[in-house]
Amino acid sequence: MAGFTACVCSVGVATYFAMWMGWVNFPFQHPVSTNSKSDSTPSESGPTATPAVNAGLAMRYAQAIQDGNCDEILRMTSWMVDRMRRVALESSDPAVIEATRAELCAQIRSRVVEGNVLRLEGIEDQYVFAPGATLEVVGRDDGRTDLSGPVAYRTWIQVTYPNSRTAPLVQDPEGNAVARPVRSWNVGINVSRADNTIMKAGVVGNLDIDFSSFSFEWPDGK
Numbered sequence: 001m002a003g004f005t006a007c008v009c010s011v012g013v014a015t016y017f018a019m020w021m022g023w024v025n026f027p028f029q030h031p032v033s034t035n036s037k038s039d040s041t042p043s044e045s046g047p048t049a050t051p052a053v054n055a056g057l058a059m060r061y062a063q064a065i066q067d068g069n070c071d072e073i074l075r076m077t078s079w080m081v082d083r084m085r086r087v088a089l090e091s092s093d094p095a096v097i098e099a100t101r102a103e104l105c106a107q108i109r110s111r112v113v114e115g116n117v118l119r120l121e122g123i124e125d126q127y128v129f130a131p132g133a134t135l136e137v138v139g140r141d142d143g144r145t146d147l148s149g150p151v152a153y154r155t156w157i158q159v160t161y162p163n164s165r166t167a168p169l170v171q172d173p174e175g176n177a178v179a180r181p182v183r184s185w186n187v188g189i190n191v192s193r194a195d196n197t198i199m200k201a202g203v204v205g206n207l208d209i210d211f212s213s214f215s216f217e218w219p220d221g222k
Contacts, residue, residue: 058155058189059137061198065129070105077206078148078197080104118182118209119171122202127168128187128209134160143190144201144208152193154208160184164218186213 064072074080087100108126116127129135136158143154160183161167167181188208190199200206 057191057196058157059135061189062129062135062157065108065125066131066133068109070108073108074101074104076198078192078199081197117169117171119204122204122207123168124205125207128159128205128207130161130166132162138186143188147190147199147201149199150193151190151199152196154188154190156186156188156210158184158186158213170214180216183215183218184213185215186210
């Protein structure tokens with residue numbers, strides 16, 4: 001009977017987790033239109049044209065980061081999905097799952113001055129896709145071959161910041177922040193072939209950054 005009870009608890013927690021994550025047709029439950037101006041325009045690095053559905057997935061993720069939409073991000077980010085799944089399998093207490101969710105949400109929504117710098121290890125996504133930044137899909141390629149699993153494709157998004165006071169800074173090899181904040185750059189989102197989640201591509205953050213795309217040219221008064 002005790003074994004039966006434990007089994008029922010495990011099934012209950014798994015069901016709770018599945019309902020919360022929304023696995024049905026994941027992650028294309030609700031088609032999303034984008035405001036991208038050039039889904040079919042290749043970037044300077046040569047990505048091919050990006051079909052609207054693929055651009056939609058990348059933009060959906062980027063906009064969720066901008067908005068701090070925690071539940072959407074948790075459902076779309078590969079390593080976060082894996083972590084939530086492990087917690088659900090290891091614990092029979094829904095409160096433990098919720099505590100893990102709250103911890104990840106706090107991390108997603110954290111924006112502190114010292115984090116707004118591109119370092120050698122990378123930069124967290126919430127500083128790249130900052131509120132107020134303009135997002136434009138500029139192309140697509142096959143993506144990385146050295147990540148945790150096969151990549152279906154990589155979508156490139158140009159991110160342009162509204163003012164120099166809040167734009168990310170760049171750290172040089174000696175560890176000093178460049179005085180000029182980034183006006184715009186192109187970042188790549190690698191999508192998993194297995195489940196269409198966003199794959200982790202950096203020691204810090206989930207994005208690839210095209211270092212040749214940096215612009216530091218700001219309009220007067222910005």
